Amino acid sequence: MKLSGKVAIVTGAARGIGRACALRLAEMGADVAVSDINLDGAAEYGESLGAETVADEIVNIGRNSIGIQADLTIPDAAIDMVARTTEALGAPDILVNVAGGAFTPIEKSWASILADDDLDRMLAVNLKTAIHACQAVLPSMRERGEGIIVNTASMIGSNAGVRQGKLTDYGIAKTGVIQYTRFLAAEVGQYGIRVNALSPGSIATARIVALSSARGIATNDDLEKIALRRLGTPEDMASAMEFLVTDQSAYVTGQCITVCGGRTLTPS
Ligand SMILES: NC(=O)c1ccc[n+]([C@@H]2O[C@H](COP(=O)([O-])OP(=O)(O)OC[C@H]3O[C@@H](n4cnc5c(N)ncnc54)[C@H](O)[C@@H]3O)[C@@H](O)[C@H]2O)c1
Numbered sequence: 568m569k570l571s572g573k574v575a576i577v578t579g580a581a582r583g584i585g586r587a588c589a590l591r592l593a594e595m596g597a598d599v600a601v602s603d604i605n606l607d608g609a610a611e612y613g614e615s616l617g618a619e620t621v622a623d624e625i626v627n628i629g630r631n632s633i634g635i636q637a638d639l640t641i642p643d644a645a646i647d648m649v650a651r652t653t654e655a656l657g658a659p660d661i662l663v664n665v666a667g668g669a670f671t672p673i674e675k676s677w678a679s680i681l682a683d684d685d686l687d688r689m690l691a692v693n694l695k696t697a698i699h700a701c702q703a704v705l706p707s708m709r710e711r712g713e714g715i716i717v718n719t720a721s722m723i724g725s726n727a728g729v730r731q732g733k734l735t736d737y738g739i740a741k742t743g744v745i746q747y748t749r750f751l752a753a754e755v756g757q758y759g760i761r762v763n764a765l766s767p768g769s770i771a772t773a774r775i776v777a778l779s780s781a782r783g784i785a786t787n788d789d790l791e792k793i794a795l796r797r798l799g800t801p802e803d804m805a806s807a808m809e810f811l812v813t814d815q816s817a818y819v820t821g822q823c824i825t826v827c828g829g830r831t832l833t834p835s
Contacts (some may be wrong), residue, residue: 568596569813574657576600576648578639578700579666583772584673584719586621587648587801588663588808590628595809598631600652603636604666614773631656639666639795640691645699661812663717664700667693668774669737673782678735693740698747701762705755714760716751717811720744722732722766722827726765728835730784741766745823752833761820763811768827771798794829 575592579585581603601621609616621772625632634657637644652659669676670692697718705726709715723729724741745764752762768798769785771773775798779785785798807826810816825831 570661572652573597573660574600574652574661575661575663575812576602576652576700576704577663578602578648578696579664579719580621581588581606582612582621583612583665583774584770584801584804585663585665586614586616589621590624590667591802591805591809592661592663592812593625593628593630593632593750595629595730595812598656599625600633600635600648600659601625601636602635602639602648602666604636604823606634609773612773612777628759629669631765638825639699642699643705644701645696648700649703653707658711659704660708660713661715662700662704662807663719663812664697664704665719666696666700667740669734671734671736673733674738678723681735686739689736689740690743693737694743694747697744701747705748705760707712708760709755709758712759714755714758715812716760716762717808718744718748718762718764720764720766720823721746722768722825722831725823726764726831729831731835744779748788748823749821760815761811763819763821765804765807765811766823766825766827767799767804768793768825768830769798770801770804770826773788773803785806787831792810792830792833792835793827794832794835799828 576590622632622634719743
């Protein structure tokens with residue numbers, strides 16, 4: 568139990584990658600706060616849970632948990648999330664930011680026509696949620712002289728060609744996540760806090776599977792471009808997270824690890 572006695576918060580944890588990370592942290596011994604704008608979100612794309620809620624799944628693993636419904640685009644919601652976690656489970660040692668998503672219609676996502684409101688929304692949901700959550704956990708991590716933060720970017724955040732120039736607003740927001748990770752790591756390393764990011768490739772979450780053909784992502788054509796010839800799983804993401812939240816990565820900070828099965832090696 569590498570994380571026995573530790574407290575973690577996972578944002579965007581009602582389903583998909585966030586849920587897989589939350590369950591993995593619990594299996595590793597941590598008590599976990601499950602945070603999401605919609606704690607019942609798993610049902611939306613037919614993701615089945617092993618209990619009524621993700622927090623209940625964690626309790627079934629034998630750890631303590633709390634569900635916190637919060638829209639993290641609002642800074643005060645992030646502060647409240649940390650306060651409620653601290654009261655219920657203790658001060659957070661680990662923050663895993665997974666909340667996010669690409670919602671702009673593909674045909675509106677080209678760089679030349681990007682709408683201001685879509686850009687604002689993508690920056691808020693993908694970049695600001697992470698910034699707000701980081702800023703909310705940092706005071707207590709800094710005071711205690713330790714802490715681990717893992718943010719979630721996307722391979723498109725560092726490779727505009729991987730979606731043939733589509734999803735500009737989302738891509739820009741994820742570039743922001745990678746760069747924010749670096750700036751924050753540079754600032755807080757002196758306090759014993761490590762900050763890294765994971766960049767998923769095509770991960771077959773229930774949402775991605777449901778939207779695959781409509782959005783032209785994670786399709787059979789994509790498989791040809793993935794060196795390992797398979798989509799990723801939420802558990803692949805949780806395994807990469809596992810490295811970043813343990814002492815195995817004690818000397819790693821400010822880095823972004825791409826978890827894409829080699830997709831970024833292949834021309835678009
Ligand atoms: N699945 C992929 O292929 C893929 C690829 C690249 C990047 N990502 C990134 O990985 C993360 C998870 O992806 P997923 O496929 O599991 O998506 P998902 O939609 O299944 O999970 C994202 C969760 O974030 C929550 N969320 C959205 N806005 C929020 C807000 N304002 N406040 C709090 N919670 C909010 C949603 O309710 C949802 O439960 C996202 O950041 C996504 O951009 C995923």
